[in-house]
Amino acid sequence: MVIVNWLSSWTTREMVNRLCTGLVTALVMLGVGETGWQNLLHPMFTFEPQPLPDLRAKPVFIGAGRFDPLVPTEQTEQVADLLERTGAPLELFWHNGGHEVSVEEVKAAKEWIGELQ
Numbered sequence: 001m002v003i004v005n006w007l008s009s010w011t012t013r014e015m016v017n018r019l020c021t022g023l024v025t026a027l028v029m030l031g032v033g034e035t036g037w038q039n040l041l042h043p044m045f046t047f048e049p050q051p052l053p054d055l056r057a058k059p060v061f062i063g064a065g066r067f068d069p070l071v072p073t074e075q076t077e078q079v080a081d082l083l084e085r086t087g088a089p090l091e092l093f094w095h096n097g098g099h100e101v102s103v104e105e106v107k108a109a110k111e112w113i114g115e116l117q
Helices: 002-008 012-029 073-086 103-116
Strands: 038-041 060-065 090-095
Touching (some): 073 090
16 A cells, blocks of 8 residues: 555656656666666666676766655666676766756766767
8 A cells, every 4th residue: 555655646747757668767777778788877776686797898887866856866876886896887867956867967968978989
């Protein structure tokens, strides 16, 4: 019942945001992806795969807002920590906003992708 109450407190937008963000994070943690790199914007910590995958060949960019009401900084840091333990080369970019994708974040991600090519 606690989970039902918790889920019912979310707006539809919050639910879509949380489920999509969590799914993308989970797929990256499993090493799934078409490109040699991954771009996670405001990722949510969903689970820790056992055993941890070897992601040394999968660079990851994380963009996040320091004041994100949907994804607290602690969750972003958990995702970053987990990715570092998988060996993934990691770039963590913080902006001073919330859950929105900032212009600075997009520029940083674009620059990061350019450096990989």
